[in-house]
Amino acid sequence: MECRVRSDYNIRLMIRISDVEKHFGDVTALDKVTLSVQRGELFGLIGPDGAGKTTLLRIIASLMIPDAGSTLVAGHDVVKDFAKIRQMVGYMPGRFSLYQDLSVLENITFFASIFKTTLEENYDLIRDIYVQIEPFKHRQAGKLSGGMKQKLALCCALVHRPELLILDEPTTGVDAVSRIEFWDILNRLKAMGITIIVSTPYMDEASLCERIALIQGGHLLSIDTPAAVAASFPHSLFSVKTDNFFLLLTHLREWSATFSAYSFGEYVHFTPTSETITERDIMSFLVEKGHSETHVTKTQPTIEDSFMYLMMKKQNQYAG
Amino acid sequence: MRTIGYIIQKEFIQIFRDRFMPKIIFLVPLLQLLILSYTATFEIKQTRIVILDNDHSVESRKLISLFQGSRFFSCSLDVEGMEVAERLINTRKVHQVLVIPHGFERTMINREPVTIQLITDAVDGSAGALRSAYAQSIVQRYSLDINTRVTGLDIKPPLVATWSFWYNPELHYTTFMVPGILVLLVTIIGLFLTGINLVREKEMGTIEQINVTPIRKIQFIAGKLIPFWIIGLIELTFGLILAHFFFDVPILGNPAIIYLVAAIYLVLIMGIGLIISTVSDTQQQSMFISWFFLVLFILMSGLFTPAESMPAWAQIFNRINPIAYFIQVIRLVMLKGSGLADVSHQVISLSIYAVASIVIAVRRYRKTS
Numbered sequence: 170m171e172c173r174v175r176s177d178y179n180i181r182l183m184i185r186i187s188d189v190e191k192h193f194g195d196v197t198a199l200d201k202v203t204l205s206v207q208r209g210e211l212f213g214l215i216g217p218d219g220a221g222k223t224t225l226l227r228i229i230a231s232l233m234i235p236d237a238g239s240t241l242v243a244g245h246d247v248v249k250d251f252a253k254i255r256q257m258v259g260y261m262p263g264r265f266s267l268y269q270d271l272s273v274l275e276n277i278t279f280f281a282s283i284f285k286t287t288l289e290e291n292y293d294l295i296r297d298i299y300v301q302i303e304p305f306k307h308r309q310a311g312k313l314s315g316g317m318k319q320k321l322a323l324c325c326a327l328v329h330r331p332e333l334l335i336l337d338e339p340t341t342g343v344d345a346v347s348r349i350e351f352w353d354i355l356n357r358l359k360a361m362g363i364t365i366i367v368s369t370p371y372m373d374e375a376s377l378c379e380r381i382a383l384i385q386g387g388h389l390l391s392i393d394t395p396a397a398v399a400a401s402f403p404h405s406l407f408s409v410k411t412d413n414f415f416l417l418l419t420h421l422r423e424w425s426a427t428f429s430a431y432s433f434g435e436y437v438h439f440t441p442t443s444e445t446i447t448e449r450d451i452m453s454f455l456v457e458k459g460h461s462e463t464h465v466t467k468t469q470p471t472i473e474d475s476f477m478y479l480m481m482k483k484q485n486q487y488a489g
Numbered sequence: 490m491r492t493i494g495y496i497i498q499k500e501f502i503q504i505f506r507d508r509f510m511p512k513i514i515f516l517v518p519l520l521q522l523l524i525l526s527y528t529a530t531f532e533i534k535q536t537r538i539v540i541l542d543n544d545h546s547v548e549s550r551k552l553i554s555l556f557q558g559s560r561f562f563s564c565s566l567d568v569e570g571m572e573v574a575e576r577l578i579n580t581r582k583v584h585q586v587l588v589i590p591h592g593f594e595r596t597m598i599n600r601e602p603v604t605i606q607l608i609t610d611a612v613d614g615s616a617g618a619l620r621s622a623y624a625q626s627i628v629q630r631y632s633l634d635i636n637t638r639v640t641g642l643d644i645k646p647p648l649v650a651t652w653s654f655w656y657n658p659e660l661h662y663t664t665f666m667v668p669g670i671l672v673l674l675v676t677i678i679g680l681f682l683t684g685i686n687l688v689r690e691k692e693m694g695t696i697e698q699i700n701v702t703p704i705r706k707i708q709f710i711a712g713k714l715i716p717f718w719i720i721g722l723i724e725l726t727f728g729l730i731l732a733h734f735f736f737d738v739p740i741l742g743n744p745a746i747i748y749l750v751a752a753i754y755l756v757l758i759m760g761i762g763l764i765i766s767t768v769s770d771t772q773q774q775s776m777f778i779s780w781f782f783l784v785l786f787i788l789m790s791g792l793f794t795p796a797e798s799m800p801a802w803a804q805i806f807n808r809i810n811p812i813a814y815f816i817q818v819i820r821l822v823m824l825k826g827s828g829l830a831d832v833s834h835q836v837i838s839l840s841i842y843a844v845a846s847i848v849i850a851v852r853r854y855r856k857t858s
Contacts (some may be wrong), residue, residue, distance in 0.1 A: 217491050230701050260701040266694040271499065282495045283702050309506075325698070416764060 182241075184229060184365040189238035191224050191387075199226040200387040201238070206366055206380075211359045213378030214368040215476070222368035222388040225285045226337050229366065230260040238468040242333060256284075259320050259331035263338040263368075269301055269311030273302055276310055277324055284329030291330045294361065295325055298324050298354055308347075311390045316347035323354070327363075334358065336367040340374065352377050379394060383476050388481035391395030395472055402478055405427065407439045407451060410461035426450070438474060492704060497713025500686075504716065513682070514720055515727070518674040522731055526667045534563055536620045537752040538585040539568045539577060546594035552631050556587070561623050563705075578610050584620055585609050597635060646799045656824045663736045669792040671728040672812060678721040680757045680783060683762035684775040689712060692771055706854055714759045721755045722748065732823075743828030746818055750832070753839045760846030761811075767853045786812040814839050 176195050184206035185361040191199040197219045206212045227233040229238055240247040244255050267276045277299075281287050292299070298320050305313060310321055326334060336355075340348045352374065355365055367378070375381045383390040383398065391398050409430075411417045418437055421430035428440040439451065446463045448481040455463050457461060470478075504510045525560045538556060544548050556562045565583065568574050577583045588606040596603045607624055611617030690696040699709065729747070732738040740747075761782065769775040789803055790796065790812040794806065807813045821827040829836070 232697065232700055255701055255703045258701065260698070262694065262697045264694045264697075266698040268499070268503065268695055268698075269693065270503050275499075275502065279495060279499050280698070280702070283492055283704050285491075 173327050181207060183210070183243055184212075184366065185239075185241040186225075186229070186240050189225070189228060189235045189240055191228065191233065191235050192219075199228075199235070199385050202384075202389055203238075204382055204389060205391060206364065208364055209359065209362055210364055210421050211355060211379045212364075212366045213381040214366065214384060214406070215370075215372065215374050215381050215472070216374045216384035218368055222384060223337055224387075226260075226335050226366065226368055226382070229333075230258055230335050231255060232260075242284060243382075256329075257332045258335060259326035259329065259333070261326040261333045261337065261339060262354055263341065264418070265310075265318050265320060265322060267318075267325055270309055271280045272307050272309055273313070273321055274306040276321060277328055280325040281328045286329050288328060291328055294330055294358075295324050297357060298327075309467055316350075319351065321349065325359070332364060332453075334363050334365045334383045336365065338368055338370065340371065348374070357388075372471070373475065375472045381472070383472075383479060384481065385476075385480050388483060390483060391475065398475050399470055399472045404440045404478075405444060405446075406446065406468050406470045407441075408436045408464075408466050408468040408473055409431070409439050409451065409455075410436050410464040411455060412458060412462040416458070417460060420455070420460075424454060426454075431477055431478065433473070438468070438477075440478070490707060492708045493712045493715070497715050498710065500713065500716040504720075510682075514678065514724065518677070518724055518728065519731070521674065522667070522728060524665050525670050526675075534561075536585055536623065537565070538562050538587060538624070538626050539565045539574045539581040539583050540587045540589065541568060541571065541574055542566065542589050544593035545593040545649060546596040548597060548635065548752055549589045551635075552589065552628070555627050555631055556624075557727050559623070559627060562708050573740060575726055578608065581610065581612075583610075585624060586617075587624065598856070600639060603746075623807060652735060664738050664824060665820075666792075667736050667738045668823045669733065669790075669816050671725060672790075672819055673754060673787065673792070673817045674728055675721050675725055675759055675815075676783065676786075676812060677815045678717060678724055679758035680762045680765075680779050682720075683714060683717050683759045683777070684765045686717070687763060687766035688769055688775040691766075707851060708742070710763065710851055710854060714756075714763070717759060718752070720757050725751050726755050738823060740823050741849075742822035742828065744821050746827075746829055746832065750818045750822075750836060750839065753802055753836065754811060757811050757839060757843035757846050758848040759799050760843065763850035764846065764853060767850070777786075786810050789813065789817050809842075810839075811839065811842060 182205050184204070186202055187202040187436055189199055189202045190197070190198075194295060195350045199455065202221075202225060204225075214225065217223050224331050227231075228247060229242060231242075231247045231254045234248055239252050243257060245253045247254055268279070271279065277288055282293075288299075289293075302320050302324065304318060310318065315437060323336075323339070327335075340351055345350065355367065355377075359365055369375070375398075378395060380392065382392045391401065393401065409417065409421070412433075414432075418430060418432060421427050421437060421439055426441050426443065426446055428442045430437055430439045432438075441451075448467065452463055455465075492544075504514070540556065542553060549714055553564065553566065555565050568577065571586075571588070572585075574586045574588075578586055586606075586608040588604070588608075590605065593603055593605070605628065607621065607628075609617045609621045609624075624805065671702060690699065725748070729740065729744065733740050764783075765775055766780045787793075789799065789807055790809055792812070796807055796813060799807070805835075818827075818832045818835045822831055825831075
């Protein structure tokens with residue numbers, strides 16, 4: 170029976186994390202995190218800097234030992250069976266971690282050979298990425314541009330054909346065009362059957378994942394598809410704009426009818442405490458406060474709105 | 490085994506691609522060997538001495554002429570009075586002052602003992618002692634001579650020691666220093682470069698990428714240490730060739746013994762370098778800790794001052810000082826032609842020490858945090 174259960178996990182789940190905790194001195198980096206990632210899924214870990222994304226990914230990659238809880242990758246415990254995990258995981262840290270003084274080709278060859286494989290053997294997997302850096306294959310990695318470094322790092326992480334690819338903020342500091350390219354690559358890798366868990370601080374990238382987990386202060390706030398996370402926003406949401414952006418934010422935050430107000434591009438996203446409040450009420454409040462050119466429209470909540478809402482709810486929970 | 494080979498290959502590419510590493514490995518030791526072995530000397534070339542002759546007699550002039558005749562001394566006779574002489578010694582213009590008292594000749598002819606005063610600047614202790622000994626030997630010679638002349642008897646001193654210096658008959662300082670400096674070179678390679686190299690992976694973050702691979706820590710450590718072990722032995726060869734053909738330092742014993750001991754010693758010192766790298770996060774930290782141990786080990790090792798004259802606690806400390814063992818062995822084998830049996834104590838001690846240091850280092854090294 171025991172065996173059946175384990176093989177079930179093997180089939181369905183790539184990552185299974187239960188009640189994982191990690192503390193650094195007084196700081197709690199992860200607090201009872203529970204999370205599962207399906208095989209073949211493109212899973213996003215979304216949260217601001219310092220939320221605990223890197224810590225969680227390092228635990229999954231068997232680089233860090235959690236203080237409590239269990240983490241299974243393809244049914245293997247990350248603490249006890251770390252040797253098995255390192256055979257099947259490709260990890261790309263947030264900071265460029267290849268040898269800067271080795272050339273592109275030397276880096277790839279080195280990482281291929283320590284996995285007892287070659288570039289040729291897994292060429293089909295990384296061809297799309299490799300052809301882009303091939304013109305620079307004899308250049309030292311330290312002398313590549315940011316986007317090229319990114320691609321080289323991805324090549325090295327993939328060269329042993331991992332089942333699970335762990336990417337820690339791969340698009341941080343990368344230009345907009347390269348970011349779009351990078352997500353295209355991830356989708357192609359997913360199509361080849363590789364499970365991907367990727368962290369990012371950019372909310373707009375969340376919608377490119379199949380499922381996402383919102384993380385803040387070491388807590389998982391929500392785990393669902395991007396659409397479901399956005400739709401989970403429980404209140405009405407208004408997009409507000411006037412001639413004086415700064416005073417607008419100040420006035421809305423002072424208003425007794427305000428649940429939350431935060432800047433969202435050139436607009437302020439406003440949520441009232443009560444569903445009975447309408448565009449008209451907001452408009453008249455603002456006019457009373459001396460604003461002109463006032464625009465108020467009801468708007469569809471995004472993932473970022475859900476994130477802000479969940480974050481405030483969590484904070485209020487602690488405050489209360 | 491193949492994996493270790495790939496790591497070694499990578500290390501050598503990195504070492505020789507680095508702008509500084511090849512220079513540090515080959516140029517710095519060469520310069521060190523040349524400069525240190527020429528300048529780290531105990532020999533006193535010139536002693537400036539002021540002689541205050543308050544007697545102005547035939548005998549006092551005879552004594553002075555003995556000093557003038559010695560190639561070790563350059564004499565000043567025209568200094569007026571003790572105060573001036575003192576000032577000269579205080580300002581370090583002269584090294585010694587010899588005061589011949591008034592009535593020097595008369596007292597001696599009356600066959601009464603005479604005292605002359607010899608003042609030596611001993612700020613540099615060992616140089617002061619040597620200068621004092623040189624001056625005393627001249628006074629001694631004069632004293633025998635006057636005895637003969639005054640008594641008219643050719644009195645021979647009852648006891649004369651003839652001496653010879655074995656294994657280094659002419660007391661060449663290069664012969665003494667060069668083997669010690671070879672030890673220093675090997676130590677710098679083993680301790681500094683290993684420590685820095687490992688910490689650099691940490692500092693650059695590359696260790697993250699290595700840690701997530703199936704490389705076992707023993708493979709990684711072996712792959713890291715073997716290149717420097719090889720470089721250390723090449724460096725030793727380089728040094729031995731220089732020592733023998735350039736400094737004429739004899740190599741009386743079997744060079745194979747030197748290599749055996751060097752091979753063991755390198756493992757030991759690289760183990761210490763590895764331990765240092767596990768406790769430091771940056772290359773600077775690793776440098777500082779390495780320096781601390783290097784200076785401590787060298788000063789106590791007997792490279793510059795004889796270990797036998799150190800206090801008892803220091804001699805006990807030297808039992809765990811790897812540099813002391815290696816210096817003993819290399820001097821014994823090179824200068825004395827000692828065989829393996831003669832240095833078995835050192836070889837066994839170093840072996841035990843090497844195993845201990847590498848075991849501790851490997852145990853301390855962690856792939857996960």
